[in-house]
Amino acid sequence: MSAKKLFLSYFIFLAFIYIMYLAFFNPQIATEPLKYDSPTLFYDYKGVTHTHSKVSSGSGSIAEIAEAAKAAKLDFIYITDLNPFDHNQETQEGRYGDLLLFVAGEYSYLDSKVLNYHNKTSSHLQSPGRVQVTFSDLFEKSNIPEEYGWFVLSHPFKPGYRWNGEIPEGLRGIEIINLKSLWQRWWLESKASFLWTFAIFPLNSRLSLVRLLSNPVKNLRLWDDLNKQDRLTLGFVGNDAEALTKIFNKYPIEFPDYQTIFAMASNHVLLKGELTGEFSSDKEKIQSALAAGQFYLSFDFVGNPKGFELYLEKDGRKIIAMGREVDIEPPAELVINVPENVIVPVRITLVKDGEVFMTSSSKNTTVNLNLPGHYRVEVKARVPLPFPDHGRWVPWIYTNPFLVRQANN
Numbered sequence: 034m035s036a037k038k039l040f041l042s043y044f045i046f047l048a049f050i051y052i053m054y055l056a057f058f059n060p061q062i063a064t065e066p067l068k069y070d071s072p073t074l075f076y077d078y079k080g081v082t083h084t085h086s087k088v089s090s091g092s093g094s095i096a097e098i099a100e101a102a103k104a105a106k107l108d109f110i111y112i113t114d115l116n117p118f119d120h121n122q123e124t125q126e127g128r129y130g131d132l133l134l135f136v137a138g139e140y141s142y143l144d145s146k147v148l149n150y151h152n153k154t155s156s157h158l159q160s161p162g163r164v165q166v167t168f169s170d171l172f173e174k175s176n177i178p179e180e181y182g183w184f185v186l187s188h189p190f191k192p193g194y195r196w197n198g199e200i201p202e203g204l205r206g207i208e209i210i211n212l213k214s215l216w217q218r219w220w221l222e223s224k225a226s227f228l229w230t231f232a233i234f235p236l237n238s239r240l241s242l243v244r245l246l247s248n249p250v251k252n253l254r255l256w257d258d259l260n261k262q263d264r265l266t267l268g269f270v271g272n273d274a275e276a277l278t279k280i281f282n283k284y285p286i287e288f289p290d291y292q293t294i295f296a297m298a299s300n301h302v303l304l305k306g307e308l309t310g311e312f313s314s315d316k317e318k319i320q321s322a323l324a325a326g327q328f329y330l331s332f333d334f335v336g337n338p339k340g341f342e343l344y345l346e347k348d349g350r351k352i353i354a355m356g357r358e359v360d361i362e363p364p365a366e367l368v369i370n371v372p373e374n375v376i377v378p379v380r381i382t383l384v385k386d387g388e389v390f391m392t393s394s395s396k397n398t399t400v401n402l403n404l405p406g407h408y409r410v411e412v413k414a415r416v417p418l419p420f421p422d423h424g425r426w427v428p429w430i431y432t433n434p435f436l437v438r439q440a441n442n
Contacts, residue, residue: 056236058419060243062336063374074351075303077339078319079331080109081295083139083148083187083208083271088122089114091275093291095122099129101276101291107299108308109133109319113148116140116164120155128312133319139187142168145196147204148271151320152182172203183324185269188214190251200259206267207259209252209431210298210330213273219245238293239334243416246332246427253431257387260407260434265358267323267433270298270330301338302328303353326356326433335414335429340372343410343432345402354408355433362439364401369410371396371430378415380426383408402437409434 085091086098093101095112102110110132112122122136137150142164149158157167171177172184186204188211189196200207219227226245234241259266274294302322308315322328331338345352347365354367371379373396381393386406393400402408412430417423 052236055233055240055419058237058240060240060416060418062377062414062416063372064376074342074344075305075353076307077301077303077341078108078308079299079301079333079339080107080111080133080319081272081274081299082111082137082150082185082269082323083113083211084110084274084291085114085139086112086122088117093276095125095134096129098274098291099132099134102134102295103130103132104292105295107132107295109135109302110295111135111137111150113137113139115146116161118158118160120158126316128310128315133308133312133315135316135320137182140164140168143197145189145194146187148185148187150182150185151324153180157181172201175202177203185267187211187271188273189255190214192217200255202264204266205324206269207252207256208271209256209268210249210332211271211273212294212297213275215245215249234289238289240419242297242334243425243427244418244422246335248428254387256434257384257407257409260409260436261386265326265356265407265434265436267326267356268330268431270300272298297334298330298332300328301331301341303355305353326435327353328433329355330431330433332427332429335416335427336372336375338372338430340370340374341412341430342368342370344368345435345437354435356435358436358438360438361402364403365437367400367402367408369393369398369400371412375414377417377424379429380413380415382411382413384411405437405439407434407436 084098086093086095117138126134126136137148138158139146139148147168158164171181177183183205184203185206185208186196186200187208188194189207191214230241230245256266256268272294274291276291302319304318304322308318329341343354345354345359345365346368347361352359369381375396378394379396381398383390383400385408391400410432413426414429415424416427418425
């Protein structure tokens with residue numbers, strides 16, 4: 034055998050070994066089996082709030098989406114088809130096994146997309162023209178009538194759909210994480226890395242996605258700026274799930290599938306009481322918690338976040354912090370706990386009014402709060418990666434903000 038053929042054989046052999054190494058590499062951050070127990074103080078229910086069916090831009094029926102959501106171990110899901118003016122899907126709300134399925138909508142407004150949740154009337158959702166007129170009027174109100182529900186801005190910085198100008202008070206929240214926008218940003222920033230990640234996705238989907246994960250810096254900056262205006266603005270994960278990709282903008286394929294998208298990231302609602310199994314009662318609990326900001330955002334494929342806790346402790350009372358406006362007499366203690374089964378280094382960052390207030394590498398952190406202001410928490414994990422990488426700090430958890438006011442004496 035010639036030296037050239039021998040070298041080629043060794044190269045092919047080593048490439049095969051490396052591919053197998055990548056296929057079976059587990060970027061583990063917690064001991065197995067992962068804990069699915071509820072936290073000590075709260076019940077943790079996770080869900081997806083931005084999903085498209087085949088009625089609009091998705092590939093699946095509601096029944097198929099519900100099956101994928103159950104396979105991804107979601108507790109609740111919202112169907113948010115684009116401009117669903119006939120409102121026929123509302124009759125399909127209900128319990129699908131252990132899954133709560135709700136129907137909302139995403140609507141084209143100016144150059145952007147806006148999600149409308151929990152509306153009790155559809156009078157403002159009858160046609161594209163009606164949407165433009167009524168949304169413009171509603172968004173200028175600080176207190177939108179309850180019957181219209183509440184509104185969340187989708188992917189505020191997505192090319193072609195950017196919000197222009199000041200964000201009005203009527204928008205209750207924004208998507209801090211939008212998975213479709215993240216993929217597009219990954220492609221624009223590093224095409225070579227994106228293609229390599231795409232190539233190893235069939236072998237090890239979790240590893241490929243962890244490699245590309247980065248902080249949504251612009252979205253976080255916008256979020257902090259809005260909250261500094263003394264308006265409590267909620268942040269959401271938007272999966273923007275369609276299970277439909279077009280190759281060269283022409284050939285549609287069902288990739289990635291709904292289950293994969295649902296397992297990537299979600300919104301985790303914290304409740305003091307369990308869901309009962311009765312649909313109308315459980316719907317009220319989930320929707321009230323979301324409207325109050327009583328939830329955190331998680332890249333679930335990094336690691337199972339159940340066991341995460343964030344609460345204020347004052348005079349023996351434990352107060353769910355997220356989404357709250359709390360009057361306290363400093364000092365009060367903020368308690369931050371990450372799941373006990375995490376085996377990698379973590380970095381907890383407490384952000385106050387858009388600036389880093391403190392950082393901690395402890396899984397159980399207590400902070401004395403002496404200053405009023407808007408606070409939120411970020412958690413990063415150092416995920417092990419295969420050769421030639423050794424490890425990378427990746428975003429994992431973001432909490433909704435809370436406002437601490439100094440109590441009047």
